[in-house]
Amino acid sequence: MTFSCFGSFRQCKDNRGTQVQGLEIATNNVRLFSYNSLRSATENFHPSKKIGGGGFGVVYKGVLRDGRTVAIKCLSAESKQGTSEFLTEINMISNTRHPNLVQLIGCCVEGVHRILVYEYLENNSLASALLGSKGKPVPLNWTKRAAICLGTASGLAFLHEEAQPPIVHRDIKASNVLIDENLHPKIGDFGLAKLFPDNITHVSTRVAGTIGYLAPEYALLGQLTKKADVYSFGVLILEIVSGSSSSNAAFGEDLLILVEWAWKLREEGRLLDLVDPELTEYPEAEVLRFIKVAFFCIQSAYNQRPNMKQVIEMLSKEVKLNGKLLTKPGVYRPHSSKRSSYGSNITTSSKGKKSVTSTNTTDFHSFQSVSEVVPR
Template structure:
């Protein structure tokens, strides 16, 4: 399935090897490692990315996800979209990798109930709390990734303000205060303010608490690639899933977490 799924923004599977208990997948080589390493990593691996490069990373990742959701047969939900799974070639073009958690979605299936897997900080609340997986879980994760690319900050490691808010919570707070561009990476000395503001708002549309209120990846690609007027009156509060029996920000009041999630450890906010 992976070898037959080809797109410019998906890592290409070159071959495989099965020898006794050793099972190896061989992928194409990506010179610049991952977005997590380049953008969010230590000083030794960090690369200064200008705004046009970040735009291409966002658009390429969105295009790859749109292909998985709408053109691949059967459709595929990745389930683990995050900075470390966005690999970069020699020209910093993005390619989605690591399909170890992916789920196949035939045309007649709208959602599946499944064991929760993925990375805290990127998990959509309805998936993290109830195990309800749809394509909108990937849309949510992509929205978080968008904010990381814009801010240069990790969604799961950085904390903001006196209340130690997560990146998504902090972005919503800045929006309410009319300071949306304060989230922008200080390394970006030059950028088109209107375009950056639009990208941030698209991220907020992607991370709304209600899955049915989030756009499809096709709509996301259109919103990112075209100068469109976003109807902010339709924008609702984001949903944020936290461990430590904390209440999802803007989402359900349920405080249950699965044992499989608790085994992953607790996130300090």
Template structure:
């Protein structure tokens, strides 16, 4: 992925590389990246150190496989979020700026907006708009749970908004983007609780092997689609699985990766499946939701179960998910496949560790191996059916 000196507006020093062509050196502060989304500015490391109080840990508002995020304040008072990419990002200046152009041009109301970057020496930093209410993980599962009350109307809007942003990445963005790490901490909330997906496109800034490893060890085991974690198959369907888990978290108010249910220590997806078999689905609902429309909540749970089926081909596209969440439809689960659940096995004297996938479908893993590539066609509409319900 080659860039050129022309990718910077305002000029930057360049020198010929070994092949005699111009190689871009670190761009200067105040420049704007030509060809990128509007107002994507180059910041100096000094400016970002000042904004974040030298990346003070008190300003750290998040940490993940791609690096740490710090809250910052520019000299004009603008609040920003600065992601300091971890050392595994080995790209040169050309490649980094080329990817910045790609990411900055992917714009949607439910995606976090990139407003700038910094590349000095080995430092690679991204500057984003600041989300006043931090992440969904904090609001729903963490310390802010009591401070940001989320009634059903707000939770439904968060699910639909997140689905819309993910559908845009999968089906409209140029190029199409598979997120790889949909989870509550990557869904940011602005001052009006509008959800915005963060960390999209960052996989391109890391070598494939590093990205895959960081995703698996970043504490998001409860979100991983089994065919991706076990077989290395990265498709849009892996994102859809993770989104289904996210919806169940929003409904239950419980973390998929930290909570278990029943004597068998079932994870959230398994517990939901068990409740469906026993016709007790509404028991998954967060007790703090004192009032909610039962039909709509049941529809959201059913959509989540469709998304987390073990066989990836059976999962709907995100466009279909948006339609089902947004419209009063009856969802037929007659052909629903049991969810695939990635779990760390219980310790046993003869166990060598590793990961297992639990599913009631013996053929789930084999079917997943035949799943679609990154350019797969969406599932046929006759694999499950929905019926429009006219409002009463």
């Protein structure tokens, strides 16, 4: 059955012109688009209109009939949910609104097509602006980078603590943080974890995410909690400070990934060597504090990581963080358990099953338990 939907959920009809039962979902926040209208908006999904893509689909720039420019994401796999259930999830996500979340405008559920329509942000993604992965990089001084860190943390904290039900993003990374014309950050794709079953992923048939950002307990054992997002956010801070990609760059003679390189610089007492060479002027004390916050976020044991509200507090206040409480970060390297670290040990049994042993199991109950708060 093919659906042609315009305006609101109450006006959905099938290809015989019959009102479809079960799709009357009360909402004023999201529109249903026909496939033909989105095809027209993108000039038949012309390659020149493509502005991004990833494990969940391809994104096109489109112009609607009313002249509004939007980002149109064609999902690469069909959800196992029925149409009514899919639209119910869309309705819930459309009600999840925050200044640091990309706004979902509408969707298309027609035949096999599952398409999401988002607000369009002029400067594309943080990956494009910071790492120069697409087009001309946007100049980002330290003040702008710090604001992007805080804004992204605020959006993630909302998903974890205020959204109902709470949402674990599962794929926090620079290409999923979009920035508007004022360099205001907005987290994208925050609803895809709910719209897709667990077996529709980026990395394997079990774990969703991107290499370089994956928390080890999630990558190795499939243990998904909010703290997996916290880990990814810690990696993102290191990228913003260094201007280097966690998933594509290697450092030093040992070809270390970004997390490993940052920790090595800490051990050698030269953390400021991590700072992007393009940052010719920056407040050293504040930059060092941001790096230390990143280290707290990427602790091996997930219960040693702060929650996102605590992260915001550490980023936004001039406090002295007790670096003595830090332990070596957890690192996930696919197909190479010898180069991975999690707590004190990662072992492989005769049956190939990985087991994890952590030397530190103290819960991260409060900000005071992991940081020494001292006004400067």
